[in-house]
Amino acid sequence: MTTETTLRKFIMENYMFTEDDTELKNDHSFLDMGILDSMGILEVIALLEDDFNITVEDEEMIPENLDSINNLLAFIQKKSA
Amino acid sequence: MCGIAGIYGDISKQKAPAFLAKQMAYQLNHRGPDGSAYYNDEHALLIHTRLSIIDIEGGEQPIHNEDNTIWVSFNGEIYNYPELRNDLISKGHQFYTHTDTEVIVHLYEEYRQDYVHHLNGQFAISLWDKKNQQALICRDRTGISPLFYTQENNCLYFASEVKALLSVLDTPPKLNLQALDQILSFWSPVSPNTAFENIFEVKPGEQLVFDLDSQSLTPSIYWDYPYTPKSEAHICDENEASEQVASLLEDAIKIRLRADVPVGAYLSGGLDSSILVSVLKSLNHGDLSTFSLTFDDADLDESSHQKTMVDYLNTQHFQTRCQYSDIANDFLDSIKHIESPIVRTAPIPMGRLSALTQKNNYKVVLTGEGADEIFGGYDIFKETKLREFWSHQPDSSWRPLLIKKLYPYLDMSQNKANSFLKAFFGGGVDQPNQPLFSHLPRIASTSKVKIFYSDQVKAALNHNAEEQLIETLPQQFNQWRIFDKSLYLESKTLMPGYLLNSQGDRMLMKHSVEGRFPYLDHRVIEYAAQLHPKLKMKGFNEKYILKKAMQKYLPDDILKRYKQPYRAPNIPSFFNDDPPAYVEELLSREYLDKTYYFNSAKVALLLKKIKSGRAISQKDNTALVSILSTQAWHYHFIDQFESNFKVPAPESFKIHRIS
Numbered sequence: 001m002t003t004e005t006t007l008r009k010f011i012m013e014n015y016m017f018t019e020d021d022t023e024l025k026n027d028h029s030f031l032d033m034g035i036l037d038s039m040g041i042l043e044v045i046a047l048l049e050d051d052f053n054i055t056v057e058d059e060e061m062i063p064e065n066l067d068s069i070n071n072l073l074a075f076i077q078k079k080s081a
Numbered sequence: 082m083c084g085i086a087g088i089y090g091d092i093s094k095q096k097a098p099a100f101l102a103k104q105m106a107y108q109l110n111h112r113g114p115d116g117s118a119y120y121n122d123e124h125a126l127l128i129h130t131r132l133s134i135i136d137i138e139g140g141e142q143p144i145h146n147e148d149n150t151i152w153v154s155f156n157g158e159i160y161n162y163p164e165l166r167n168d169l170i171s172k173g174h175q176f177y178t179h180t181d182t183e184v185i186v187h188l189y190e191e192y193r194q195d196y197v198h199h200l201n202g203q204f205a206i207s208l209w210d211k212k213n214q215q216a217l218i219c220r221d222r223t224g225i226s227p228l229f230y231t232q233e234n235n236c237l238y239f240a241s242e243v244k245a246l247l248s249v250l251d252t253p254p255k256l257n258l259q260a261l262d263q264i265l266s267f268w269s270p271v272s273p274n275t276a277f278e279n280i281f282e283v284k285p286g287e288q289l290v291f292d293l294d295s296q297s298l299t300p301s302i303y304w305d306y307p308y309t310p311k312s313e314a315h316i317c318d319e320n321e322a323s324e325q326v327a328s329l330l331e332d333a334i335k336i337r338l339r340a341d342v343p344v345g346a347y348l349s350g351g352l353d354s355s356i357l358v359s360v361l362k363s364l365n366h367g368d369l370s371t372f373s374l375t376f377d378d379a380d381l382d383e384s385s386h387q388k389t390m391v392d393y394l395n396t397q398h399f400q401t402r403c404q405y406s407d408i409a410n411d412f413l414d415s416i417k418h419i420e421s422p423i424v425r426t427a428p429i430p431m432g433r434l435s436a437l438t439q440k441n442n443y444k445v446v447l448t449g450e451g452a453d454e455i456f457g458g459y460d461i462f463k464e465t466k467l468r469e470f471w472s473h474q475p476d477s478s479w480r481p482l483l484i485k486k487l488y489p490y491l492d493m494s495q496n497k498a499n500s501f502l503k504a505f506f507g508g509g510v511d512q513p514n515q516p517l518f519s520h521l522p523r524i525a526s527t528s529k530v531k532i533f534y535s536d537q538v539k540a541a542l543n544h545n546a547e548e549q550l551i552e553t554l555p556q557q558f559n560q561w562r563i564f565d566k567s568l569y570l571e572s573k574t575l576m577p578g579y580l581l582n583s584q585g586d587r588m589l590m591k592h593s594v595e596g597r598f599p600y601l602d603h604r605v606i607e608y609a610a611q612l613h614p615k616l617k618m619k620g621f622n623e624k625y626i627l628k629k630a631m632q633k634y635l636p637d638d639i640l641k642r643y644k645q646p647y648r649a650p651n652i653p654s655f656f657n658d659d660p661p662a663y664v665e666e667l668l669s670r671e672y673l674d675k676t677y678y679f680n681s682a683k684v685a686l687l688l689k690k691i692k693s694g695r696a697i698s699q700k701d702n703t704a705l706v707s708i709l710s711t712q713a714w715h716y717h718f719i720d721q722f723e724s725n726f727k728v729p730a731p732e733s734f735k736i737h738r739i740s
Contacts (some may be wrong), residue, residue, distance in 0.1 A: 014690050017532065017683040034529065039698040046696075 003052070007072055010047055015040055026069040041066055048072075054079045082226060082586070082595045083142075084109030084130040085154040085207055086245040087119075089216040089291055090236030092126055099738065100729075101249050107730035108245040109522045110420075112156070112590045117736040118142065120152050124293055125216065127154040128736075132593055134158070134340050134445060136179040143739060150211045153189075155182045156241050157204035157226045158597065160336040189217075197288055197303050201603065205283070206228045207239055213735060214293040215452035222304045223601045224272075224285030224577030227586055231280045235289045237298065242587075243277055243420050247718070247726040252279070254718050256678070256711075257355035258541050259549070261422060263398055265531055266524050266546040268424050269578020270532040271553055276421040276714060284633065285577050291293045304567055304603065308515065308610045309551055310560035315613035318678050319629065322616055326630035330717040333486060333602035334360045344597070345370040345443040347434065348398075349647055351638060352624065353449030353458075357599060359634035361447065362394045370471030372438050373400040374430050381648055386639060394634050403430040408654035413663050416713040417725075418587045423710045424527060424703050427649045429590035439592040446589075450580055451600035454572045456624040457564070457617035458644065465519035465567045466618060470512040505612070516558060518552050520568030520574075530704045533679045533687070550574070592645070656691055656710070666711035676715045679708050 001009070004026075014051050015035050022031060030036035036044065044066055048054045056065075065075040086105040095101060102119035106128050110117070113130030120127045120143040135158075143154045153194065159165070162181035165188060170176065174187040181202075188196040189208055194217065197206075208217045218239050220228045230239040233250055240246045247254055255278040260270035273281040283289060286304040291297070307366075309315050316322055334357060338344050346358045348371040362369050371391060376382040377602035384400065391398040408429045415429050416422075438446055454461050457517035512518065524547065534542075553573075558566060589596045599605070609617075613625060617624035623644060632640055653663050666672060668688060673681035687704055691697060717725060 013686050014695065017686040017690075019682070019686070037526070037698060037700065039696065043696055076093065 003076060004069065004073060006051065007013070007047075007069055010044075011035065014043070024069070026056070026073075029063070029067050031063060032066055044072070047078065052080075053078055082112060082158075082203075082590060083132050083156045084112030084241040084245070084590075085156045085205060085228075086128040087154060087207055088126045088242035088249070089209070089237050089293065090126065090234070090658050091124065092121065092236065093123055094234070095236070096249075098126050099248045099736075101126060102738075103730045103734065103736050104248040104645070105240060105245040105738045108248050108704045108726065109241055109732050110240060110357075110734065111593060114593050115424055116141065117734075118147075119736060120154075121740050122211065124214065125152070125211070127207060127209060132444060132595060134342055134595060135162075135181055137341050138194065139178040140180040140182065141739065142182055144178065144180065144182045144186060145189055151186045151189055152209040152211070153182060153185045154207045155185060155204060156228075157202055157206075157221065157596070158337075158339075159184060159200050159202040159204065160339055160602075163339070164460075167366050182461050194288065194290065201390050203598065203601075205241060206577040216291040216293070218283055218291070218605060219288035219303070220283040220285060222286045222603050223572070223606070224581050225596075225598055226541045227582055228283040229275060229280055230283065230289070232298065235296060243275065243280055244417075244726060247278060247462040247722070253722055254278070254280075256676075256715065256719075258538055259544055259546075261538075261678070261711065262531070262542050262544075263546045263549065263580075264422050264424065265518070266528050267550060267574040267578075268527065269574050269582075270421070271546070271550050271574070272577065274635065277718075284477040285573075287643060305555055306572055306610055307359060308557075308561045308565040308569060310557065311562045312560065314387075316611050317613045317616070319626070322626050323610055323630040326605070326626055329378075329602070329605045329608055330356075330630070331360055331714075333599040333605050334447065335364060337599050337602075338364065339595040340445050342444050343367075343370070344445045344447060345372060345438065346597075347371070347446050348373045348387055348396075348505050349449065350383035350639075351449070351645065351647075352628065352635070352642075353452035353600065355386075355390050355639045356452075356627070356631045356634055357447045357449055358396065360631075361392060362396070363634065369394070370441065370443060371396040371398050372434055372441075372443075373398070373630065375400050375402045376404070376430075376649070377404055378650055381650065383645060386642060389636060389638050399437055399441055401433050403433050403649065405650055405654045405657050406659065407433060407660050408649060409657075409664065411707070411714075412654070413661070413713050415588070415591070416710050417717045418443055418591045419583045419710075420714070420716055421578075421583060421586070422707055423583050424530075424707050425649070426651050426654055426706055427647060428579075428584035430649050431584055432591045435589045435594040438594045443594045444593065445597060448585075448596045448598060449600065450585060450596075451576070451598050452624065452627060454568055455600055455606055456627040457568060457614070458624045459571065459646070460644075461519065461523060461571065462564065462567055462618060463621050463623065464522065465563060466621070468518070468522075469513060469563050472511065497616050511700060513563065516554055516566070517570065518549055518563060520570050527703055529700045533683050533704055533708060535594055535677050535680050537677050538679075549635060564618065565610070567618075593613055650695050652691055652705050655705070662712075663716075664709065667709060667716060672712060676712060676719075678711050678715070684708060 045056045098121040106117040109130045113132045115133040117130045127143040143152045145152045161182040162184045165184040168185045205220050205226040205228035229243050244281040260274040263270045272284040290299045311702045341665045348354050373387045375384040411429050616626040670681040
């Protein structure tokens with residue numbers, strides 16, 4: 001599975017309770033759309049740390065890095081570079 | 082408390098009154114196991130199931146006036162009945178019992194429809210004025226005692242619980258989807274709605290007059306929370322306020338000890354119940370018994386605080402430990418008592434507590450509900466204050482500091498999670514004049530469960546729940562301060578529907594125990610409503626004036642402890658080693674597709690998430706409990722409708738006619 005598919009599946013199944021691909025666009029803001037709350041964000045961080053081997057620093061826990069599929073992809077790319 | 086039920090209209094066209102009375106009374110037997118009786122004439126059937134507390138020998142109902150032209154069936158307590166009785170006797174009325182019930186018929190003779198203003202207590206009353214062919218049904222000011230009604234075949238049906246109505250109505254029950262949508266917004270339907278289509282509750286503080294000749298049903302609100310408009314002066318003097326609060330509350334407790342059976346108390350370990358227990362003790366109330374719940378989960382358990390109070394006052398203490406499996410085991414049957422979907426499991430352990438109370442031969446307990454709504458105790462009121470500040474000063478650098486003050490356990494050292502908190506608490510800060518401003522974050526968070534709705538439910542919902550609540554708000558609402566508005570909204574939605582009904586009356590009555598609520602004495606409420614909000618929430622110190630007024634009754638530990646709301650485990654209760662079989666059955670794809678309320682594919686993903694052991698959020702808890710309870714509601718009231726409500730009451734159940 002690509003990084004994008006893994007992330008999308010994780011968000012869709014666990015927070016949107018759907019398998020319908022059309023319900024989540026990669027630029028949808030998790031917070032604005034009410035998809036994630038603060039606990040959900042912590043789980044996304046756990047996913048990044050466990051499945052992608054990325055350490056998320058305190059100051060990196062901001063919407064610019066975590067608040068959409070696109071932001072997450074960019075953040076993972078930056079951290080893996 | 083007791084159970085009442087009955088029918089007004091041309092009942093000669095109905096089945097035999099004795100049969101109807103027995104059917105309805107049987108459904109309310111748990112509310113009044115000490116005996117059942119009814120009265121009927123051509124146009125009225127009044128039924129009563131009795132839990133005997135005052136005038137044990139002579140208190141049988143229905144009760145009548147001197148010439149048998151006014152009859153009453155009454156559930157609850159009138160605490161000021163000795164004073165009312167003396168006054169009525171001096172006006173020439175003749176009494177044939179020593180009950181609080183009898184004051185009602187004579188008060189009605191004296192004051193007609195206005196009689197209800199004279200009552201201090203908790204009550205659901207059905208009064209039949211035979212001469213004028215009018216029936217009056219009413220409910221106490223804050224919604225402690227339940228009362229439901231519906232109209233069918235030109236008759237008015239009423240009962241303390243919906244199940245008694247179902248036993249005699251021709252129309253089978255149906256879930257009121259609009260009410261479900263309201264429950265999944267505010268934790269309670271917007272009154273007068275209930276979970277049942279076409280069955281309504283008498284609103285707290287409402288009286289309905291049914292005129293038999295014209296067939297008209299006329300509602301009127303006889304009491305509402307009298308908050309002071311912000312343009313007028315509030316009471317600001319701390320010393321005056323604390324003296325008044327103390328003396329009103331002491332008297333509210335004192336008159337709630339009027340009973341011919343011993344009165345115990347629920348003790349949570351929090352401020353409100355500790356105050357009650359301590360005042361009770363000071364009133365020299367003999368051997369005082371207290372009853373508590375404890376939990377395995379340290380986050381929920383308050384037993385160390387309960388012990389502090391028990392040691393401090395030397396009460397005879399009883400406690401029961403509620404385990405995860407207890408909640409799962411009691412849940413299904415409890416929904417039959419509650420008669421509504423619920424969003425949290427917290428009501429369920431309260432059934433264990435009333436069982437403990439009953440087992441130890443107590444029928445009456447004082448309990449602390451209402452203090453948070455009247456004096457400003459919940460976090461939602463702090464959040465409201467914070468969000469109101471934000472709305473005035475959107476860019477204030479104080480904001481993170483205030484959040485930190487409000488939630489000291491959150492790590493706010495960096496920017497960490499700040500933006501996310503802002504998304505939660507900042508919701509709607511740009512609209513402080515929105516009537517539901519205080520409750521928008523909670524409504525948004527509870528409403529998340531609506532993504533699970535089936536397509537059919539989505540299509541059937543054509544009204545916005547928030548707008549429906551706004552429509553019920555009184556005219557003067559917009560003139561109140563935001564803080565007072567938030568107390569009012571809480572007192573009109575979650576408190577009567579969820580706290581006093583689902584978690585209160587139904588769980589108390591499950592084991593025939595009467596709860597008494599001193600903080601909901603209308604004299605206390607009316608005084609507190611005049612206080613400036615800063616006396617209730619001083620900075621972020623909640624219920625400040627209550628603490629100041631009652632500090633002499635409490636040890637420092639209790640007075641200064643961090644407020645912990647009463648909660649019970651939700652999802653973990655149902656997904657442990659050995660869950661009862663009904664959980665899987667009610668949440669199976671087949672049963673979900675049969676009931677059609679929720680999307681079975683989405684629910685399957687929720688169950689997959691829960692079973693994977695992945696961290697569960699409050700939203701997941703809300704979703705699981707809401708869905709499971711709605712399915713359980715369907716099981717009891719739709720699937721099992723015939724066998725639960727339509728079979729004849731057993732021969733062994735006795736009820737007799739009073740004439």
